[in-house]
Amino acid sequence: MLLMLYLVAITAEAMTGALSAGRRGMDWFGVVLIACVTALGGGSVRDMLLGHYPLTWVKHPEYLVLTTVAALVTIFIAPLMRHLRSLFLVLDALGLVAFTLIGCMTALEMGQGMLVASVSGVITGVFGGILRDIFCNDIPLIFRRELYASVSFAAAWCFLLCTFFGMPEDQAIFVTLFGGLLLRLLAIRFNWEMPKFVYNDEH
Secondary structure, X not given: OHHHXXXXXXXXXXXXXXXXXXXXXXXXXXXXXXXXXXXXXXXXXXXXXXXXXXXXXHHOOHHHHHHHHHHHHHHHHHHHHHHHHHHHHHHHHHHHHHHHHHHHHHHHHOOOOHHHHHHHHHHHHHHHHHHHHHHOOOOOHHHOOOOOHHHHHHHHHHHHHHHHOOOOHHHHHHHHHHHHHHHHHHHHHHOXXXXXXXXXXXX
């Protein structure tokens, strides 16, 4: 189930990356590059930091093919995308939690502790979007919008605590997916945000 969610997630993230590139008027190569970075960047950063080789897309080059195809399809169906916004919000929320779970599980399989596993989950969940926005010369959305990285962090600890207290892994995954998706959608619906720090040194 997690693999299927991962494939859906990288496809959806690739399409959102392609749209971001399109808003900046990039050529097709730029669109594909941003799409692949958005979809696979978080996992790549995680693997490099943990020393987990080969990188996911190197071990499974078919993921690069999938994200490239998703980017090219987005170019042709872009006029329809505004009508699918609600669907993409749900898929993005699912992808965020699925990426977080995969990041946690990767770290745990390497023998890392719970704190490192939670950070690994968050990196996997959010760094693709951060890289996308940096490449598109934007302030990363996760620093400006409703709860996102904090949802990933909460999902990571939900999974880790469920497994720590003896819940079977499949059940822990289901609980985390449901809880993380619900929290993210509620944050979107009610515009829940982290407190902001505003500093102005003018007197």
